[in-house]
Amino acid sequence: MPYLNVWSSRSSSSMLPHMDSELASSSNSVFTWRRTESWVLAYTFSHNFRYTRNKTKFRKQDCCLSTEFFPFRCEKKDSFGPCFALTHASEEQAIDGDVIKHNSQSFHCVQLEEKRVYDDDDDDVGNEEDEAGRVKCDKVDVRALAQSLHFVKTADEVDEVLKNKVELPLQVYSSTIRGFGKDKKLNSAMALVEWLRRRSKDTIGSISLNVFIYNSLLGAIKEAGKYDFVDKVMDDMVSEGVHPNVVTYNTLMRIYIEQGRELEALDLFKEMPKKKLYPSPASYSTALFAYRRLEDGFGAITFFLEAREKYQNGEIGNIVEENWEYEFPKLENFIIRICYQVMRQWLVKSADVRTNILKLLTDMDKAKIQPSRAEYERLVWACTREEHHVVAKELYNRIREMDTEISLSVCNHIIWLMGKAKKWWAALEIYEDLLDKGPKPNNMSYELIVSHFNILLSAARKRGIWRWGVRLLNKMEEKGLKPSSREWNSVLVACSKASETSAAVQIFRRMVEKGEKPTVISYGALLSALEKGKLYDEALQVWKHMIKMGIEPNLYAYTIMASIYTAQGKFNIVDSIIKEMVSSGVEPTVVTFNAIISGCARNGMGSVAYEWFQRMKTQNITPNEVSYEMLIEALANDGKPRLAYELYARAINEGLSLSTKAYDAVISSTHAYGATIDLNVLGQRPPEKKKRVQIRKSLSEFCNIADVPRRSRPFDREEIFTAQTKGT
Structure with missing residues (x-):
C-alpha cells in the first residue's frame, strides 16, 4: 500500500503521515529536513487517500496500477496542491528517534489527482508547501524509464536502461520495487536490487543499499507470494551489514502468517525486544492476527491484556510518532473482531465447541472487551446445529442485557434452533419475550412456535398422552396462540386412543365454541371415542x-360406523355402509373387515364373522394376522374347533405369524369339544410376547421428547374446561 509523505525543501519541518500497509495502523512523525532539489514520483496503485489535519486517515477507493516518475518544479501556489510523497511506512521508520539520512537527493512524490478528495482543512498542508519554495531540476522522462524497468529480469538489463541516466534517490527505487511486487513482477524487483548492489560497490557511485530497500523487497515478495526468496534476502542483508528494523520484523511476521507459520511469527515478535527494537502498533496488530489464524482466542486475549498493561504502565507508547493514543483503541477493536471471528470459525466446524465459546465469552467479560450487538447477532446466525442451542441462548441473553434492540429475524432463528434441539420451552420463552419486550412477533414467529406445539401435540397423539395434549392446548391459548383444527384434532385422537370418551366430547365442544370448524378427522376421532365408550x-x-354439515366421511369414519352397527347386530346397516363406501369411491380395506370381524368375535357371533371373512376374500382383500386371529378366536368360542384349526393351518401355510392367544384358542376348543387334530400341523406354540406397560413407556417417551419432567403436577380434569371457566 502506498503512503503519503511530505518532504519540505526549505522549511524547517515536514509532516510525514504513514500507516502500516497490512493492519492499517497510522501515526504522525515530524522531523527536520533540508534540500534544494526534488524528484517527483507519481505512483498510483488504484488507491485514493484522504488526509485530514487532526488525524491521519486513509480511504481506499479504486484500484489500478500506474507508475510515473518525473522531476518537477514545485511552484508557490502550485495548482497541484500539496506535494505528498507516496511511499511505504517501512521506509520512514525512525531508529532511536532520528531519521536515517542518505547521500542521495531528496524527492517529492505527488499524486496529481489527489486534490479533489481532500477535506477543506488541508490548508495547513498547502501552507507548508508554499514555504517550501521553488525547486529546480532537469527534466527526465521517468515514466518511460519506469515502464522499461517494469519488464527487466536481470541486473544487466537494468544497467542497460539506467547506465546513462541521472542518478535517482533510493526512495524512488524502493517505491519502484514495491510497485513491482504489487504487479507480481518479482524478477524485476530482484533485478533492480541486484543492480543497486553492484552500484553500491562502485566507488564512483554514491548509492548504498539500506534497510528501506530490503524492506521494500520483502514487501514485494509478500505481495507476489514468492516466499522462497525470503531467506536469500535476509542472507543478503547480513552480508551487506544492513540491520533489520521494526518494519523488517513486521513484514517477516506477515510473510510467516501467510505461509501458515504463525507460531514462528509470534517468536519473531518476542525476538524484537532482544534486538533492542520496540514493537510498533503494527507489530501488535500482526501478532494478534497470528492468533486469529491459529484460532486461539484465549491466546489473543492474554496477549492483548499484557499489551494493555504495558501501555497503561507507560512501558510502551512513548514514541510520539507512533501516536499510541490513536492506535490503541484500534487494537481494542481488533481483539474484539478476532474473538468474534474465532468463535464464528469454531461454530462452522463439526466439533462440539460449546464449552470453548462460553469460556471465551467469559474471558472477554473479564478483560472488559465486549462485542457489539451486531457481532453477537452474526454469531447467532452461525448457530445452526442442535448442540449450538446453548451458545445461541447465551448470546440472546447478552443482547437483551445490553438494553438495546434485537433483530426479530435473529429471535426467529433462535426459536427455530431451540425447536431443532427439542428445547420447546426455551423457544416459548423467546416468544414470550417478543410479546413482553419486543420486537413485535411477525407471522414467521407465530408459525415457528405453533409448529413446535404441533410436534409436541403429534407426540402426545401418537402415544395417547391426552392429558399433556390438553395442557398444550391451554398453554397455546394462554400465550395468545389460536389452535387450528390440526391442534384440536391431535388432542381428540389422543383422547380416542386413551378411550377417554368424556374428554373427547369436551375437547370437541371447546373446538366448536372457539369458532374452529371440525374436520372429518375431528368427527372420526370423536366417533371412535364414543364407540369405545359404547355410546352408540x-x-x-x-x-x-x-353428514348435515356437508363433510364427506372417509375410510376411518365409515369403518367406525360399521363397527358400531356390528356391535348392535345390525348387519343390514353394515351391508348398506359397505355399499355406500363403494358408491362414494371409498374402497373398503382389510381394516374395515377386521373391525366387523372383531365386533362379531366380541359379541359371540363366530358364524357371522366367518361369513364376512369369506366376503372379504370375494372382494380380493387379503386377510392379515388380525383377520385370522380374531376369526379363529370367534370360531373357537362358538364351538367350531375344526374350522378354527383349519384356518390356523391355512395362516401358517401363508407365512403368517399368529399370536399365542390364537394357538391356545384352537387347542382349548379342541379339548373342550373332543375334536381330533394333528398338532404337528400347528407346529410349536408361538413364544409369548413380553407384556409392556405401554402407558408408562409412552409417557416416558413423551416426557423425553417434550423436555418435561417425568413427575409433574397431577392432572386436574378441570383443565379440560380451562378455556370455558376463564371466560366466566
Missing part, C-alpha cells in the same frame, strides 16, 4: 351431524 346412540347423532 351419541355416535349416531355425531354421524348425522357430520
